[in-house]
Amino acid sequence: MEEERQPARRPGGRSARVRTAVHRAVTDLIAERGFGNYTVGEVAARAGVADTSVYRRWGTLEALTMDVAITWLTTTSPVPDTGSLDGDLRAYAANVARDVTGPDGLAVLRLVIALSSAGDDGVRAREAFLAERSRQLQVMLDRARDRGEHPPEVLDVVDHLLAPMYVRVLFGAVPLTPDYVDGLTGRLLARTP
């Protein structure tokens, strides 16, 4: 099989379809078996592509896994822009709750956690994931500050909005009800006049 030689990386073309199929295969395998309990060959077979396609584009299983995690992060739970800190945080919390309890949420959370034991590449992937999440939050909080509001720090949002939801999902204490999620936001905002 000689896929991806011609129209390489044309958006929406074969290259994009291969990428989507390979990402889907990785996410499914992580969900079924846990992080790391699969090979490039298994990913390729499930995605319906040749092993060489995976190696050529991603190089290693770790690099592929990192790409999946970062892509998931940057395309889910986008930070909203509602015009107020209160509106942004409530919408963001609802987005996170939806995504983290969705079909891939637990798998990706486990993936980020497992990265710590995946050597230097894994640690770099985890750092990139967290840096991207922090950057997204900072944009939202900076907008609030520019409007004259008094936003919490990024780490407060992580500790008191994300961490409770992450731990409940990781420990199986779901569902995250709308009242619960909104309560976390209300509690966080009550700290910042």
Add this chain to the structure above:
Amino acid sequence: MEEERQPARRPGGRSARVRTAVHRAVTDLIAERGFGNYTVGEVAARAGVADTSVYRRWGTLEALTMDVAITWLTTTSPVPDTGSLDGDLRAYAANVARDVTGPDGLAVLRLVIALSSAGDDGVRAREAFLAERSRQLQVMLDRARDRGEHPPEVLDVVDHLLAPMYVRVLFGAVPLTPDYVDGLTGRLLARTP
């Protein structure tokens, strides 16, 4: 090898030493390889006991893993009894921070998380872990209520004291400084007059 036939389960005797060695082996293997990536044979070899000793006492690898998790939980991070809610919560938070950043903390957290993908036995083990943690906390909070104090709910302690520390450890954002840990407690107590 015919260990454990005679003086079975005598505290401090051979049976207790076997149990300690086997628990140690499991914790070390989880820390090195992640949850589930080891066999009864490997556990037994590292503990210096026969495979049959492990099978006879624990039955399955899952049951052994559950025993390790529950033992770790019930013998670390004990709930203190200082005479005040403020003192109890601050001491408890400091205990958890110490244990969860200690040599076995990350391994046990990962173990509890991994249990969710370990079938019904795993889910039962995780439930038992969480139920025991909740029970310990409830005792401490009930004492405060009996003294006329106004303690938070158990789930608030989980969400705003344990979850931030767990997530920071799981995502590698350590150390947990004393100021940080005490700040979590202060924030939680500020909610309950």
